[in-house]
Amino acid sequence: MANFTDFLQLKTVQGTAVQTPHHTLIPESQALIIKFPFGGFVWQRPTAVLVQQGGHSQRLPITDVTRLATWSVLAASLLLPLLLRLIFKQATDAQQETLTAQ
Amino acid sequence: MSENYNKLLVESVPDQQSANELIGKLFDVTRPDAVFSQPVTVGDHTIITASEYSAGMGVGYGGGGGVGPAANEEASEPIGYGGGGGGGGGTTARPVATIIISPSGVRVEPIVDVTKIAITMFTALGAMAMALRKMKA
Numbered sequence: 001m002a003n004f005t006d007f008l009q010l011k012t013v014q015g016t017a018v019q020t021p022h023h024t025l026i027p028e029s030q031a032l033i034i035k036f037p038f039g040g041f042v043w044q045r046p047t048a049v050l051v052q053q054g055g056h057s058q059r060l061p062i063t064d065v066t067r068l069a070t071w072s073v074l075a076a077s078l079l080l081p082l083l084l085r086l087i088f089k090q091a092t093d094a095q096q097e098t099l100t101a102q
Numbered sequence: 103m104s105e106n107y108n109k110l111l112v113e114s115v116p117d118q119q120s121a122n123e124l125i126g127k128l129f130d131v132t133r134p135d136a137v138f139s140q141p142v143t144v145g146d147h148t149i150i151t152a153s154e155y156s157a158g159m160g161v162g163y164g165g166g167g168g169v170g171p172a173a174n175e176e177a178s179e180p181i182g183y184g185g186g187g188g189g190g191g192g193t194t195a196r197p198v199a200t201i202i203i204s205p206s207g208v209r210v211e212p213i214v215d216v217t218k219i220a221i222t223m224f225t226a227l228g229a230m231a232m233a234l235r236k237m238k239a
Contacts, residue, residue: 018141020148020203027138039160040128046137046152051208062152062199065212070222077226081233
């Protein structure tokens with residue numbers, strides 16, 4: 001029987017270390033793999049870089065500002081009309097209540 | 103059904119195998135080397151570019167055949183058979199950040215794609231305007 005991981009995989013991989021005179025860098029990336037019987041899809045993004053210097057290790061995360069901004073804009077475009085509708089509806093209801101009271 | 107049809111099916115098997123091998127190669131590229139560029143050194147500084155990439159691929163093939171009614175008594179077995187296949191794929195890549203290594207330290211500088219953000223913003227504004235117009239109506 002086919003396993004779920006045969007179709008969908010999310011894995012974090014570390015690359016070969018890059019040596020510079022002062023530092024050693026190890027790149028880290030994340031890959032999403034979707035396999036179909038007659039095709040597939042791969043999405044890979046850099047996640048961090050591990051910096052080693054004199055026995056001291058530091059992890060510097062890589063933030064995709066463009067992706068963050070585009071998703072924020074899309075989320076705002078979905079939420080803002082809903083929010084405006086709620087505000088508009090509340091205002092209309094309040095207006096109608098005032099008219100009925102009069 | 104017929105020898106020809108069987109031959110067609112047998113001949114298509116190696117093509118299907120090579121297509122599957124090609125799909126297999128798509129998943130072999132999930133190495134960090136594909137995301138991080140080779141370091142470029144200029145003076146005391148070394149620069150590595152980190153990019154995001156996505157790739158997709160698909161193939162399809164099929165074949166078939168059949169026996170029709172004889173046009174006349176002399177035609178023994180009028181048959182028809184055929185097969186075909188096709189495939190497609192695409193890749194996209196986008197730089198995400200630059201890693202700058204200098205004697206003073208290592209820093210990660212993000213690369214902002216202003217054009218992409220602007221296109222998303224204008225599309226979102228258009229969608230919002232349409233949604234608000236529908237709400238008012």
